[in-house]
Amino acid sequence: MLIGQFEGKVDNKGRSAFPKKFREILGEKIIITLGYENSLITVSEENWKSLLEGTEGRPFIQSETRETQRFLLGGASFVELDSKGRFIIPAYLREFAKVEDEIVFLGLSRYVEIWDKKHWIGYRANLEKNIDRISQRLVDKNDHPTEIKVKK
């Protein structure tokens, strides 16, 4: 299970070392794509493929299909770790996540999020301030099943 938080950095060639602990679980071949709040998501190849099932073979003349595919396929990249466990974050993803120098790897059960460190610190500060309220809402929601289906 992927848990914990590790810091890393991106060198001047865009290279970044994947934390050892995570590497053992995710494998050498990983998929990196756009995530929430301008973070990046990395998942194993297997998990990625299982997500794609059901999106393939759909008529591309439907606009919904096109949008989903542009996001899932056009936004994702297949990366391999080098012999030292390093990989290159594609330029457009670095741009998206506003990655500069220092980054943070977050183990979230089955996947790993990558954040720009400054961005993460700012986000976390906000999160900690509001965690009581957010958790409370989560509890409230779970106590009222009828409200769960509300998804923005």
Add this chain to the structure above:
Amino acid sequence: MLIGQFEGKVDNKGRSAFPKKFREILGEKIIITLGYENSLITVSEENWKSLLEGTEGRPFIQSETRETQRFLLGGASFVELDSKGRFIIPAYLREFAKVEDEIVFLGLSRYVEIWDKKHWIGYRANLEKNIDRISQRLVDKNDHPTEIKVKK
């Protein structure tokens, strides 16, 4: 499978270099035609026909069928890459896609979309609003215990 996105440019002779990764999959002879949202579609000869599925075999009396086919078929061009992997986007397609200087190649499984960079950035900003909905599926799927594939 064609995934990821790459940036490219059109030189002063109208030439563009097709990204290496895509070239290896598509081959040297490609078909380029009008796409949706003012993008361009490039596809290998083999996949061209399967791409048209969904538009064929429908009653010809439907004007939508005729129009969709005129759009896709009538706008198609056959292009070959030069020894350096470069090709020329036909003038009418450059006009259609409002291609100026910088372009973006999007790998979408069986075909590649080409966008004017500025146009893509604008479109993507809108697309990112859907990130929540789609990313949630990626994460949800990974959290379902029944689907976990146990790794060493």
Add this chain to the structure above:
DNA sequence: GAAGAAATGGAACAAAGTGGGATTTCTCAG
């Protein structure tokens, strides 16, 4: 504190991208 493993940074090498110029082809006018 020493030995081994891992992380980091840099240098060297290879590959791909870019631009310019020369040659060929095409078109249109004389």
Add this chain to the structure above:
DNA sequence: CTGAGAAATCCCACTTTGTTCCATTTCTTC
């Protein structure tokens, strides 16, 4: 039918980028 001009194509060389490998430093463990 022929020649000039423009456009397209080909080819070569330079620049930039990406990749691999190696050496040094840092961290762990015994």
